Amino acid sequence: MLLLRLFLLTCLCHHAAAQGSRTFRPGLLASVSIGYSQSSVGDLSRRDTPLGETGVRRFDFSTTGQTQLGAGTQFLHGLAYSRTMLDAGPSPLPEDLNELTLSLGLRRELSPTWTLSLFLRPGLYGDFETLNGRSFNMPVLLLASHRTTDHLTWFLGLNANTFSDNPVLPAVGLRWQFSEGWLLDVGYPRTSMMLELHEGTRVGLALSAQGGNYRITRSLGVPEAGIDRLANTILDYSEFRVGARWEQTFNAGLTFEVEAGAMIDREFDYFDRNYRIDGGSGIYGSLVLRGRF
DSSP, X not given: OHHHHHHHHHHHHHGGGHHHHHTTOGGXXXXXXXXXXXXEEEEEEETTEEEEEEEEEEEEEEXXXXXXXXXXXXXXXXXXXXXXXXXXXXXXXXXXXXXXXXXXXXXXXXXXXXXXXXXXXXXXXXXXXXXXXXGEEOOXXXXXXXXXXXXXXXXXXXXXXXXXXXXXXXXXXXXXXXXXXXXXXXXXXXXXXXXXXXXXXXXXEXXXXXXXXXXXXXXXXXXXXXXXXXXXXXXXXXXXXEEEEEEEEOTTSEEEEEEEEEEEEEEEEEGGGTEEEEEOXXXXXXXXXXXXX
């Protein structure tokens, strides 16, 4: 219950600004990451009116490096791409949601215990049916971290995302090794509690989120009376999950991650058209291969 409450609190703080923080999780710095996830087909509805069903598949790729600019200052640079594929049938949803972005940032160590970071994700976010300047967005994350002890670090900051219904939101989190071999990581898009069984092998529970904010250029029609045409608008897609997680790190610096469990909520919100589609629950699975450099 503690893990669930921490995750729900984090979701309230980050839900509308996930894109700013997703690429810049500490585990993704100085690495190349390839991932695939799939969640089961679930019913779609709006105010108890059935709208068919959909399943979701997602492919992710990112690479992020770091260059030392001086004592205590790092420049972060990289590239990220993701494609979310919706098996939506006749429902008023696009077939693809895409991101192609740069990953840029600055980190400055202010003292032995305080670090200030600025992360930016400039790029294209949309269905990619028509590519133009209106699909450009640049989510921003300003984050301060405070290492109170060798085993506990707190994070506090602000997310900004112009494609969101809530363009500015707070960001909170912590990383706490509260016992030998145990690590609690509270943040967005993942909160987890992991146990290191032996060197290189960790297992645990994770509460995670998948989604983003995308410009839809393809006309998806007028879904019902009183709703404007779903074209040239923003779609906020979110999916929340709880599952078991296994991580295996090899000597070459490669890490293989497997996660599977229950999808507890799914939502597609055209917030500026006042049209939201709710999805049912289901199951999911994900695979990630990450290399450090």
